[in-house]
Amino acid sequence: MSVTATATPTDHRRHRRARMAAGAVLLTLGVSGCSGLGRTAVGPVIYTTGQDRIVSVQSPTVRGCHRMAPAGARAVDNQTLVDLVLYPTTDCTGRSTTYVATDLSDVSAPRALPWRSYRFVH
Template sequence: MSVPASQSPTPTSRRRRRRRTRIVGGAMLLILATTACSSLGRTAVGTISYTIGPETSVKLTSPKVRGCHRLPPAGTTEVYNNTLVDMVMYRTPDCTGKDTTYLGSRLANNTAPRAAPWRSYSFVH
């Protein structure tokens, strides 16, 4: 079965089709590259504030999401999570143990007067 000459694709339509294919292919490569690199160096957008002692406060801007974040050895009893990511507070310096506190995004938490201070935190991601 043959196609009449009047129905065969013209050179300009072939060029348009190839151009569209290249554009779609390039867009797909860009999407794949962006997706593959998106978790590298991802940060918790916003600030985390905590106090050390009666007169010292610390403010961290956009800390990394991955890993365990240590607080000073004395720990802290007040934390304000003004980031877009939830976090878990630990009483140990290495983000282990069962005595944890879940601190949602844009929330604050204080320990009870006789409770041990928090010494580390990690993000829920």
């Protein structure tokens, strides 16, 4: 004679709640683990320096001021998913700024100061 244990409806509910609680804990851990990663402006910012050197910055963070090469940039191509603002200073301050929307480019005038930094609009 064999003895077979059968689960009651109460056991099924208890196991289901335990599985749901474990899933919620795993989801919370996964989300909190990813939240430490900085948001990026998916795609490259490509610019040409005064010495005709091409610089490509892949998916920079959307926060903060980003310095360009010391020589600055005379042409900028924003291939990211976020708009940016170009500055003639190295610290993203000053007035003579240029707004460059996503998937657009900007070329400075021949006598204009080169762009030396940029910041994302978010």
